[in-house]
Amino acid sequence: MALDGIVIANLVSELDGLLTGGRINKIAQPEKDELLLTIKNNRQQYKLLISASASLPLAYITTTNKQSPLTAPNFCMLLRKHLNSAKILSVTQPGLERIIDIEIEHLNELGDLCKKHLIIELMGKHSNIIFCDDAMVIVDSIKHISSLLSSVREVLPGRNYFIPMTQDKINPYELNNIIFKDAILSKPTSLCKTIYTSLTGFSPLIANELCYRASLDGSQAVQSLSESEFLHLYKNIERLMEDLEKKKFTPVIMYEQGEPIEFSSTSLTSFEKAVETSFPSISEVLEAFYQTKETLTRIRQKSTTLRKIVSTALERNYKKFDLQEKQLKDTEKRDKFKVYGELITTYGYNIDAGSKFLECVNYYTNETVKIPMDETLSPMDNAKKYFDRYNKLKRTFEAVTVQMKDTQEELEHLESISNALDIALKEEDLLSLKQELVEYGYMKRKNITEKGKKATSKSKPFHYISSDGFHIYVGKNNFQNDELTFKIASGNDWWFHVKHIAGSHVIVKSNGEDLPDQTFIEAGRLAAYYSKGRDLDKVEVDYTERKNIKKPNASKPGFVIYYTNYSFIVSPDIQGIQQIED
Structure with missing residues (x-):
């Protein structure tokens, strides 16, 4: 995720255009490291969310409110004292640093005009929100950094504010061919790493993109560049900086299988398999990206206990199944012992007392066999011994066969829950x-609480519309799969499911019409995506009319059988299929 200097430049340009000249109407601090400023400008109201979280530093214009604590924290009270009704003079970025400087004008207690700076540093674990006077002396900050925490810079009231120069990097706005060549040739690292460690505000994402645009391998050594390759790379960096100076930004999010993977303020051509979606503003990019990521992260965290339960049960049942397979393999000799018993019964009268073997013709195969004998037992007792072993293995075979069927069904059930x-x-x-x-x-x-039981009814299947206008429903769990297939679907609707892999039931409402080929393909892609085969390149999908689907008595939820079906192979890619939010 690249909240780099280029994205900050885009954000500063956007904030400067929307907020400069406006007045701060409200100041809230919803979290200990987060501010929400409400600014009125040109008869519009904007909410600026600023977070100095170590794990998720960001700033963007948002449309949502966040609940604030009943008692405002000290930093929030200080800002309210100085900045209520204050006017925003400018929003700037020093160089291409990951820093936003909001210059503000306000009246002090004596009614004199004063200037202040609200400085937002978006630097990972070093992120901060710092309030300074016009002489750049720190008034206060949302995080206090003492000399015990940092040997580079203290962030405390009364200290002078400065940007810590912890790395010897070049300001990209001051870059030229000679400076860049001297900088990169002095580093014995890969080309991609050299770019982002040499230029301020450049992330690994942008460095890799620039290498791709220049048709270069980012992992190659810098010293391997030819003169023409170096020039081509520099020209691509120069074009990018020209776009930044002209404020020509392209806010985008890259999606893979519907999930956001990266964002930037320039087109990312290096992601060949991802789908690029453009947005009108970088604030919309940040809000959409982080909200989706936050939702996925929160759900994964909340499902940790369930995943552990399912994973443990799966592991236990796979071990049980392996043991049962071994037991079943051990019973493969049972018919041989039966034949031995029969042959001893037939030819036993010829055996001498104390013989260790009986050599005779197997009348089932007409081959000569040599049967081991216990010399301490009579021929009939030897035969009985082989019959006993046969019967024991036969009983084991019958019991283990039933057990394996139960274990297999339980594994399928658990895999469906895992999916x-x-x-x-x-x-x-x-x-x-x-x-x-x-x-x-x-x-x-x-x-499971009583409240939780009632909440289960709120969960609804995924709902899509095919490009031909047919409604497609996808079950999120086994209960929904049963409900979709046997209650919502009618006999002439179409049913889809991946072949031999755990996955969702997919229903296409046909409305009594013949489905176009494209709808079949889109429903198959949905079935493949919402299955354990979503990471495969191609997946085989079965489909049939709903009337051909049966549910065995006492079977687990989601389990069905069918004997009449068609199959085809699709890619588990659902890009371009319209989803309906019910």
Whole structure:
């Protein structure tokens, strides 16, 4: 994720255009390291969210409100004292640093005009929000950094503010061919790393993109560059800086399989398999990207316990299945022991007392066999011994065959729950899965509250519209799969599921019409994506009319059988299929 100097430049340009000349109307501090400023300008109201979180530093214009604590923190109270109704004079960025400087004008207690600076440093774990006077002396900051925490710079009231020069980097706005050549040739690292460690504000993402645009391998050594390759690379950097100076930005998010993977303020041509989506503003990019990431992260965190339960049960059942397979293999000799018993019964009268072997013709195969004998037993006792071994192995075979069938069904059930956990996007989806785990004995009932039980009904299937206008529904869990297939779908609707892999039931409402080929393909892609095969290049999908689907008595949820079906191979890619938010 690249909240780099180029994205900051885009953000500063946007904030300067929207907020300069406006007045600060409200100041809130929803979190200990977060501010929410409400600014009125040109009859519009803007909410500027600023976060100095070590894990997620950001700043953008948002449309959502955040609840603030009843008692405002000290830093918030200080800002309210100085900046209520203050006017924003400018929003700037020093060089291409990951720093935003908001210059503000306000009246002090005596009614005199004063200038202040609200400086936002978006530097990972070193992020901060610092309030300075016009002489750049720190008034206060949202995080206090003493000499015990940093030997480079103290961030405390009364200290002078300065940008820490911890790395010897070049300001890209002052770059020329000679400076760049001297800088990169002096570093014995890869080309990509050399770029982002030499130029201020350049991230590994941008460095890799510039190498790609110059048709160069970012992992190659800098010293291997020819003169023409170096010139081509420099020209690409020069073009990028020209776009920044002219404020020509392209806010984009790169999506893979519907999930955001990167964002930037310039087009990312190096992501060949990802889909690039443009946005009108960088604030919309940041809000969309981080909200989606936050949702996915939160759901994954909340599902940790469920995943552990399912993972443990799967591991236990796979071990059980392997043991049962071994036991079944051991029973393969049972028919041989039966034949030995029969042959001893037939030819036993010829055996001498104390013989260790019986050599005779196997009348089933007409081959000569040599049967081991216990010399301390009579021929009939030897035969009985072989018949006993046969009967024991036969009983084991019958019992293990039934056990393996049960274990296989349990594995399929657990794999389907595991897949449902992978595609869960909301808390109510997790509540449905908890309920299923409780019903089948994987969790104790006390872990499901009455409130949780009621919430399960809120979980709804995914809803899509095909390019031909047909409604497509995708089950999020086994209960929904059963409901979709046997309650929502009618006999002439079409049913899709990946072949021999855990996945969701997909229903296409046909409305009594013949489905176009494109709708079949899109439904198959959805079935492949919402399955354990989503990471494969190609997946085989079965499809048939709903009337051909049967549910065996007493079978687990989501389990069905069918004998009449068609199959085709699709890619698990759902880009371009319209989703409906119900």
